[in-house]
Amino acid sequence: xxKKNLFLLGILLFLVFILFSYLVHKDLFTQLDFDNTxxxxxxxxxxxxxxxxxxxxxxxxxxSTLFLLFLVIIRRKIKAxxxxxxxxxxxxxxxxxxxxxxxxxxxxxxxRNDIPFNFPSSYVQPxxxxxxxxxxxxxxxxxxxxxxxxxxxxxTPFQKTILFSLVLLxxxxxxxxxxxxxxxxxxxxxxxxxxxxxxxLISLIAL
Numbered sequence: 001x002x003k004k005n006l007f008l009l010g011i012l013l014f015l016v017f018i019l020f021s022y023l024v025h026k027d028l029f030t031q032l033d034f035d036n037t038x039x040x041x042x043x044x045x046x047x048x049x050x051x052x053x054x055x056x057x058x059x060x061x062x063x064s065t066l067f068l069l070f071l072v073i074i075r076r077k078i079k080a081x082x083x084x085x086x087x088x089x090x091x092x093x094x095x096x097x098x099x100x101x102x103x104x105x106x107x108x109x110x111x112r113n114d115i116p117f118n119f120p121s122s123y124v125q126p127x128x129x130x131x132x133x134x135x136x137x138x139x140x141x142x143x144x145x146x147x148x149x150x151x152x153x154x155x156t157p158f159q160k161t162i163l164f165s166l167v168l169l170x171x172x173x174x175x176x177x178x179x180x181x182x183x184x185x186x187x188x189x190x191x192x193x194x195x196x197x198x199x200x201l202i203s204l205i206a207l
Contacts (some may be wrong), residue, residue: 135192
């Protein structure tokens with residue numbers, strides 16, 4: 001896919017994010033959010049509490065940002081700075097959404113994170129849970145990472161397929177963990193995924 005198509009797809013997904021955010025603000029997914037959380041926690045064993053809690057740490061602002069910085073550095077392109085500009089734009093929009101979209105997070109009775117450690121960014125609580133920051137950062141970085149895998153001349157098609165699959169599995173696990181741990185509703189995760197994917201695709205024009 002060429003740069004123009006990537007940019008247009010990113011813009012389209014961003015418009016979908018705006019529309020979805022409006023629907024969340026209108027509380028159209030309240031019952032669906034609650035039902036999904038209950039079903040997910042009922043069907044997944046409590047043995048996943050710790051693995052999913054580890055994912056919560058990996059997806060933190062601090063670790064995610066350091067990993068993206070590593071990807072940008074190994075790319076060795078001045079234009080790659082635009083990736084960071086769009087990355088922080090995504091974070092700004094995430095915080096903006098949490099301030100202006102009234103959408104309280106899950107009650108504490110759903111909380112299952114069992115690692116008693118938090119990075120400083122975890123203490124920033126704007127008052128709402130939409131969109132999910134973990135989902136936003138994870139999908140943004142995944143777009144960059146998959147682009148680098150796909151454009152690599154050192155990897156065979158089979159190796160690329162394996163790496164693509166691993167990135168996809170990681171993304172799914174991260175998104176599921178947000179709901180399973182009782183840290184976000186399903187709508188928060190969808191919104192964050194749309195925001196991260198859209199700006200991630202747009203950032204690829206710099207790579």
